[in-house]
Amino acid sequence: MATTRAWPDPAVAADLRALRERAPLTHCLTNVVVTNVTANVLLAAGAAPAMVPAVEEAGPFAQAADALLVNVGTVTAADAAAMRAAVAAAGEAGTPWVLDPVAVGALPLRTGLARELAARRPAVVRGNGSEILALAGAAGGGRGVDSTVGSEAALDAARGLAAETGAVVAVSGAVDRITDGERVVEVPGGHVLLTRVTGAGCALGALMAAFLAVSATPLDAAVAASAVMKAAGERAAAGARGPGSFAVALLDELALLGRP
Amino acid sequence: MATTRAWPDPAVAADLRALRERAPLTHCLTNVVVTNVTANVLLAAGAAPAMVPAVEEAGPFAQAADALLVNVGTVTAADAAAMRAAVAAAGEAGTPWVLDPVAVGALPLRTGLARELAARRPAVVRGNGSEILALAGAAGGGRGVDSTVGSEAALDAARGLAAETGAVVAVSGAVDRITDGERVVEVPGGHVLLTRVTGAGCALGALMAAFLAVSATPLDAAVAASAVMKAAGERAAAGARGPGSFAVALLDELALLGRP
Amino acid sequence: MATTRAWPDPAVAADLRALRERAPLTHCLTNVVVTNVTANVLLAAGAAPAMVPAVEEAGPFAQAADALLVNVGTVTAADAAAMRAAVAAAGEAGTPWVLDPVAVGALPLRTGLARELAARRPAVVRGNGSEILALAGAAGGGRGVDSTVGSEAALDAARGLAAETGAVVAVSGAVDRITDGERVVEVPGGHVLLTRVTGAGCALGALMAAFLAVSATPLDAAVAASAVMKAAGERAAAGARGPGSFAVALLDELALLGRP
Numbered sequence: 001m002a003t004t005r006a007w008p009d010p011a012v013a014a015d016l017r018a019l020r021e022r023a024p025l026t027h028c029l030t031n032v033v034v035t036n037v038t039a040n041v042l043l044a045a046g047a048a049p050a051m052v053p054a055v056e057e058a059g060p061f062a063q064a065a066d067a068l069l070v071n072v073g074t075v076t077a078a079d080a081a082a083m084r085a086a087v088a089a090a091g092e093a094g095t096p097w098v099l100d101p102v103a104v105g106a107l108p109l110r111t112g113l114a115r116e117l118a119a120r121r122p123a124v125v126r127g128n129g130s131e132i133l134a135l136a137g138a139a140g141g142g143r144g145v146d147s148t149v150g151s152e153a154a155l156d157a158a159r160g161l162a163a164e165t166g167a168v169v170a171v172s173g174a175v176d177r178i179t180d181g182e183r184v185v186e187v188p189g190g191h192v193l194l195t196r197v198t199g200a201g202c203a204l205g206a207l208m209a210a211f212l213a214v215s216a217t218p219l220d221a222a223v224a225a226s227a228v229m230k231a232a233g234e235r236a237a238a239g240a241r242g243p244g245s246f247a248v249a250l251l252d253e254l255a256l257l258g259r260p
Numbered sequence: 261m262a263t264t265r266a267w268p269d270p271a272v273a274a275d276l277r278a279l280r281e282r283a284p285l286t287h288c289l290t291n292v293v294v295t296n297v298t299a300n301v302l303l304a305a306g307a308a309p310a311m312v313p314a315v316e317e318a319g320p321f322a323q324a325a326d327a328l329l330v331n332v333g334t335v336t337a338a339d340a341a342a343m344r345a346a347v348a349a350a351g352e353a354g355t356p357w358v359l360d361p362v363a364v365g366a367l368p369l370r371t372g373l374a375r376e377l378a379a380r381r382p383a384v385v386r387g388n389g390s391e392i393l394a395l396a397g398a399a400g401g402g403r404g405v406d407s408t409v410g411s412e413a414a415l416d417a418a419r420g421l422a423a424e425t426g427a428v429v430a431v432s433g434a435v436d437r438i439t440d441g442e443r444v445v446e447v448p449g450g451h452v453l454l455t456r457v458t459g460a461g462c463a464l465g466a467l468m469a470a471f472l473a474v475s476a477t478p479l480d481a482a483v484a485a486s487a488v489m490k491a492a493g494e495r496a497a498a499g500a501r502g503p504g505s506f507a508v509a510l511l512d513e514l515a516l517l518g519r520p
Numbered sequence: 521m522a523t524t525r526a527w528p529d530p531a532v533a534a535d536l537r538a539l540r541e542r543a544p545l546t547h548c549l550t551n552v553v554v555t556n557v558t559a560n561v562l563l564a565a566g567a568a569p570a571m572v573p574a575v576e577e578a579g580p581f582a583q584a585a586d587a588l589l590v591n592v593g594t595v596t597a598a599d600a601a602a603m604r605a606a607v608a609a610a611g612e613a614g615t616p617w618v619l620d621p622v623a624v625g626a627l628p629l630r631t632g633l634a635r636e637l638a639a640r641r642p643a644v645v646r647g648n649g650s651e652i653l654a655l656a657g658a659a660g661g662g663r664g665v666d667s668t669v670g671s672e673a674a675l676d677a678a679r680g681l682a683a684e685t686g687a688v689v690a691v692s693g694a695v696d697r698i699t700d701g702e703r704v705v706e707v708p709g710g711h712v713l714l715t716r717v718t719g720a721g722c723a724l725g726a727l728m729a730a731f732l733a734v735s736a737t738p739l740d741a742a743v744a745a746s747a748v749m750k751a752a753g754e755r756a757a758a759g760a761r762g763p764g765s766f767a768v769a770l771l772d773e774l775a776l777l778g779r780p
Contacts, residue, residue: 036556144547
């Protein structure tokens with residue numbers, strides 16, 4: 001049933017060119033650990049990141065932006081209010097958005113919030129296997145921000161979550177598995193060093209948001225972002241001595257990917 | 261009317277030596293995307309950064325510090341209270357300070373706050389063309405955090421804003437244009453990669469704050485910071501493969517600039 | 521009286537192997553300047569970082585985690601509430617924790633908070649000389665986040681603080697001095713570039729927390745973290761052009777240290 005797509009898939013390459021041409025303004029409400037790397041990943045790929053976390057401003061900015069990311073990784077009650085305002089405004093304006101349910105499961109604030117937001121028409125939900133299982137109500141979550149299961153073990157939960165919410169669900173792992181509830185696309189590749197630097201998964205969610213502004217469908221957007229990140233990760237790992245030089249090279253490779 | 265200054269202008273080089281000798285304690289109330297790179301840029305150049313965002317502490321620390329930066333890039337209502345306290349304390353203590361009106365224009369919280377603070381005697385206001393136009397009341401702002409106009413298009417607004425507030429106004433762009441309302445100094449150079457990593461403009465504002473502690477006038481401080489950042493950016497770009505290696509080299513070059 | 525330990529001390533090497541095998545889940549309530557580098561240092565060394573700052577979640581997560589870091593570098597009143605909740609929960613669950621009293625002394629919120637928390641059984645208190653003197657009530661603190669005294673000048677205060685609180689007290693400096701109130705261990709080495717990038721000291725506190733989950737005693741944990749950081753710093757400095765390339769190499773060397 002599953003198909004496989006990976007860089008240099010022509011549709012992915014075309015979406016990356018479109019991203020660079022249009023530089024979608026991507027509003028990120030994300031966690032304090034990864035703000036910088038998220039902005040730099042978006043810039044390197046060709047998007048225009050901005051982060052506007054005040055409850056007074058998050059809504060208006062979500063309406064002006066081309067896409068929105070909501071990542072609950074370090075959410076507080078004040079952040080949650082801004083996220084609700086941004087999601088409501090995005091719904092009114094038709095701004096497509098991504099939900100990243102970081103570490104949902106046992107933690108009360110984020111788990112309730114993520115379930116509430118999942119019901120408000122995100123275009124894409126992105127998480128690791130444990131997060132998708134927990135958001136779907138199937139299990140109790142991972143270990144901190146890390147998954148305790150692979151993406152394949154969460155595929156049924158992902159399909160169910162997609163059917164329930166109308167969102168494309170992207171399960172990150174050694175192979176990314178992305179489904180709209182019916183089709184399943186597998187994106188292989190990448191490198192284990194992507195798990196040894198903080199923020200690669202969170203930045204992937206942001207990149208999916210950016211691609212929503214240029215890809216034909218949310219499924220295409222999620223696949224394009226995964227394929228681009230995995231390809232850049234592979235290339236970056238090839239010359240890296242460790243996680244420090246890998247993180248630097250990842251940004252370089254995101255900017256270089258597909259250029260002559 | 262305009263004069264041009266660029267590294268290795270002798271006055272700039274003297275100010276950079278003074279910065280390294282005195283390591284001014286530079287209090288940064290800045291946005292959550294760029295805290296780390298701001299601190300690292302200040303450290304690399306030779307200043308001593310510190311960030312004290314609590315409303316209970318921001319005022320006392322602004323009095324103890326040698327300079328203050330207020331950057332509204334991700335401001336919330338709680339941050340705004342701390343910024344007001346810091347600016348009030350800086351005014352009492354004579355601590356010079358920089359206002360960076362990130363993305364002012366349509367967004368309500370920051371726009372009102374930036375206008376309020378601009379009237380409270382900042383030594384320098386630094387922004388891109390769209391931000392300076394918006395702060396001066398001449399236009400509606402840029403696209404997210406990016407400018408939609410060059411620095412030259414904002415020069416009249418900058419002059420007016422300088423006359424109105426008493427601040428030196430620095431407009432960042434391919435050429436930085438800096439005015440005290442009468443004189444205009446142009447700082448050419450730099451590299452487009454400075455716009456492809458997050459925080460270069462924000463860190464420039466912080467560097468202007470640090471130079472306020474050692475330069476003869478706010479105009480000299482703003483010019484010195486711009487000239488140093490542009491020179492380091494040029495050198496960093498020369499050996500960079502992309503934005504990741506550029507950001508790393510930028511810190512190295514800031515530390516190496518002008519050393520034998 | 522003092523003994524000296526440094527990489528490749530066999531006990532330190534054994535603790536580092538244990539850290540990599542068990543990947544302790546290390547909950548960090550830390551300042552907004554260093555979140556990213558803290559997470560990356562922990563990942564590079566082999567631990568599993570997570571940051572859960574909401575007051576509703578910080579306690580439950582401190583109970584689930586293997587270790588906790590509380591760093592007051594940019595603390596606000598809202599953060600303080602989460603820190604109190606996390607420390608209380610850690611006490612109940614037996615989760616060992618580190619207190620990093622950044623810039624205590626004159627600043628009111630953090631100074632009162634750090635003194636309150638120091639009385640609640642941290643396993644380790646880590647700071648620079650000025651911070652340890654200030655926390656012990658012996659002096660007025662440093663200059664911003666920087667120490668104005670060396671680690672030796674704070675040793676008596678550290679011994680007294682250890683006796684008073686039951687914590688191991690680690691004083692960072694050109695030589696790190698670590699005491700349980702009776703024994704003193706000196707950890708030499710490192711490099712001045714560790715003071716020219718932001719967050720090295722804060723990340724060291726986080727690394728001490730991670731080692732608490734695997735070392736035999738808090739003294740061993742603090743010594744292991746110091747010895748590992750100093751060794752990685754030396755190796756990173758050997759090939760660095762400046763602070764940018766040093767910060768990158770530091771992560772690489774943390775991951776490479778002791779591997780064949």
